Amino acid sequence: MKELVNLHQKEYSEFKRKKDLAALPYIYECDTGLNRYDPRLALIKMDIPITEARNPVTTTIDVASTDDIVQMLHMCDREIFNGWKQYKGLFHPETIATIRQISEVAVDILKKPDGMIVLSGCGTSGRIAFLIARNFNEVLRNSGREQCFRYLIAGRDKALFTSQEAPEDDPQCGIEMLKEVTAGRNRVLFIGITCGLSAPFVAGQLYYCMENLNIYTPVLLGFNPSNLARNIKIEKWDKTFLQVVRLMENKVAENKAYILNPIVGPEQITGSSRMKSGTATKILLETIFVSCVKAYENIPSNIEAHLKSYQDLCEVVYKETSSISKLVQLAGNSLKAGGTISYIGWDSLGVMGMIDASECPPTYGASLSDIRGFVETGYKLLNNIEGDLSPLGKYYRISIDEFQSDIVPGLKESDLVILLMKDESCTVSDILWKSTCQKACISFYSAEKEDRMDCTVSIDLSNLITEPLGNQHYKSWGQLYKELSTKWILNAVTTGAHILKGKVYQNIMxxxxxxxxxxxxxxxxxxxxxxxxxxxxxxxxxxxxxxxxxxxxxxxxxxxxxxxxxxxxxxxxxxxxxxxxxxxxxxxxxxxxxxxxxxxxxxxxxxxxxxxxx
CATH class of the missing domain: 1.10.8.1080 (Helicase, Ruva Protein; domain 3)
Incomplete structure (x- = not known):
């Protein structure tokens, strides 16, 4: 073990000297410890969940430069689209067919006055569920139709900001919340999101749906093969998640349920499903519901092309590796100096900042003050179920006005403020510009770099290939691409910053x-x-x-x-x-x-x- 750890530092230096990150030696994890990678192991059946496995690309990420950190993240994000080993991926015919079938069910729901689409999950999965429900309700509202999307998150709306541990592990809590939100509905599409096929909260909901198939069409969304679902008895329940999956498989055979579980490979930081799995969750749900809305409006949809557009976006974003790595360095410097990072966002980009910030305490042991997100008009913009939560305390004060009154006066040189700007109309108080804190922005419009910024990351979405989706597609759904771009960049910022702070050993948090x-x-x-x-x-x-x-x-x-x-x-x-x-x-x-x-x-x-x- 000692020799391997010493080699860990040496091999990174050698491959960095050769500027060949793609050739970094693989480290393979097995029951007996860490061994040199053997290509013959590539097709060995996994005996641990893929979402909990170590990604060989990032075994030296803890000693990498910021440029190399971002390049490693890019290599792993490509696995979302390129597939992983022998497993079915995003573009597998079975995945495409399942997306199409779920989308058809969603179209049927839109046509029914008593129909509802419920998205549910814990932690990041629940926050993505909130984001998607919010976005597509806005689409329905703008077209004069009933808003039929609902989200459920373990711990309710407090969990949008902070980890709520007990409800995540309670299947009965999940069931009661589902019954509550769907009361009086006669047709429900339920999508339970659990990246590792492990969340008891979602397991209970899926089982309840299968017990009531006259109302519910259950969908399990995750990123492990079915046989690697967690097989540990759930406390205060008589089932394991694997048993629920086996029951789901029976219903799939009867065309009464769906399992959507393409394999996107291990996370960049072991088990950190907020990253690749969170990204894939957003991609899949948007692909399902964009296709659904188009079909409802009699507009032709192309599922493969829609997925490919996200793959193209990945390359557009990481084309800015140099500026992203500079932002990572600024963030790392802030955290190492005891400073804070604040995301100030407009529209749904602010929601992406809040989601990223909320993930850092459970992932890296960060304090609630280390990284925070603020949005344009606070809860008015969020439009969350429980409304204004600011009376719960300072960490629930989330508007830009509250940032300017609560945070800006105390900003120090070691603090970093990152503006998430949807267009040139976004402005903040002059008091921020007078502060000695570091300032950066992520923007999606063509403009000269702001002289007052210490770093600017500018993403040019015009570089996306327009065919065969066409310009109208990007005009209608451009905000989704801005959100995903922001997610990739912010995930890089907080991951890289915590690596620089020393919260990661090899690629383990x-x-x-x-x-x-x-x-x-x-x-x-x-x-x-x-x-x-x-x-x-x-x-x-x-x-x-x-x-x-x-x-x-x-x-x-x-x-x-x-x-x-x-x-x-x-x-x-x-x-x-x-x-x-x-x-x-x-x-x-x-x-x-x-x-x-x-x-x-x-x-x-x-x-x-x-x-x-x-």
């Missing part, structure tokens, strides 16, 4: 928040990966870190995972502490003291692994 069932077991896997200890022992080290004790009582061991999550959610450095204790087989307090000697968690983990007795 070692300081994640243990805030739900999925992250609890991911944390156990991280500890096992680097300590080579049995899974049961790794889970004990995690519990010792959560409860800050070396002697776990039988009462603590007998608690359910959800109880451990409630305790862990508010704590810092739970996983790094457990990891150090497991590697060195030391006491929890000693592990904490070792971490305090290092300002950067990545450096602490690297030094401890390198210097331990092998």
């Amino acid at each position: 070692v300081d994640l928040k243990v805030s739900n069932n999925k992250l609890f077991f991911r944390a156990v896997g991280i500890i096992q990966n680097f300590s080579n200890l049995p899974k049961e022992m790794c889970q004990e080290y995690l519990l010792k870190s959560i409860y800050m004790t070396d002697d776990l009582s039988d009462d603590l061991k007998s608690l359910q995972v959800k109880d451990h999550i409630v305790k862990a959610t508010t704590m810092e450095k739970v996983v790094p502490t457990a990891l150090v204790a497991a590697i060195l087989k030391c006491k929890i307090d000693d592990a904490r003291k070792l971490l305090l000697q290092h300002h950067v968690i990545r450096t602490a983990i690297s030094d401890i692994i390198n210097n331990r007795t092998v």
Whole structure:
């Protein structure tokens, strides 16, 4: 292990010298540890979920330059479209056929006065569900039709901004929310989004739909093969997610349900499904519903061409790698200096900023103040179910006016403000320009770079190929392309910034928040990966870190995972502490003291692994 970690730094330097990132050696993860990549392994059947596997492209991302970080992210995002290994991808005929079938069901829903389309998920999946429902309700409203899209997110609207751990793991909560929103409806298309085929909240909803097929047409949207759905018994329920998937497969055979699960490959940062999986979720849902709206309006649609337009967009965005990497560096400098990052956005671009900001605390252990998003007119623009949540506290004050009154007066040189500008009409108060903070913008209009900006990323959507979709398609749906462009750039900014801050070791987020069932077991896997200890022992080290004790009582061991999550959610450095204790087989307090000697968690983990007795 020690030799491999040393090689990790050396091989990156060598391949960087050759300027051949594409040739970076693959590292293959298996039960016995990390081994050199063997091409013969490419077709081996995966025994861990692909969404939780390590992406060989990014194993050296933690020691890469900002230019190379962005290039690695680009290489991985290409996998969304190019497919991964032998699995079916976005352009597979089966995927295209399923998209078309779901779109046809959606058209039928639009024609019925009592019809409804419900999109549901946890965390990022729920936030994407909110975004899509909001956008397509606006399309229906602008054409004078009834708004029939609804979103459900575990934890309700508070979860649009902050992680809400308990509801994500509660299938009954999901069922009750679904029953509540669809009361009185006789025809419902339900799309449950769970990237890893693992969310109990969605599992309960899918099962309820299958029990009531006279009303519901259930769709499972995710990015693992069906056989890799989570097969761990869901607490306070009598099923696993895999069992729900098997029931879904039976209904698919009867043309009463759909499973849409193209494989887009492992995430850039292991398990960070906010990135590729979140992007693919947005792409698939938009493809379904753009096709649906066109069909309803008797406009020909081309599913393959629509998917291809997003592939073209990916290249247009990453053509600006140089300016994106400069923005990543600015963001990294801010976080390393103890500063903050604020996204100021107009229209739905502001929503993209809020979504990206909300993902950082559970992913990187960031504080709620580190990265925040603000939108043009606050909740009036969001049009969320529960309306104005600002009375809940400062982290729910989200309008640009509130940014200018609450945040701008206290901005420091170490802080970074990023403007997400839909066009040249976007303006902010002069007080921001007088601030000493760093300033950057992402824009989609042709204009000379603003002299007052420290960095400008300008995306020229006119570079998109117009055929065979035609100019009218891009005129009607151009905002969707701006949103996805913004998502790619902001994901790069926050991923790169946290890498520079030292929150990632190799391509693993070692300081994640243990805030739900999925992250609890991911944390156990991280500890096992680097300590080579049995899974049961790794889970004990995690519990010792959560409860800050070396002697776990039988009462603590007998608690359910959800109880451990409630305790862990508010704590810092739970996983790094457990990891150090497991590697060195030391006491929890000693592990904490070792971490305090290092300002950067990545450096602490690297030094401890390198210097331990092998």
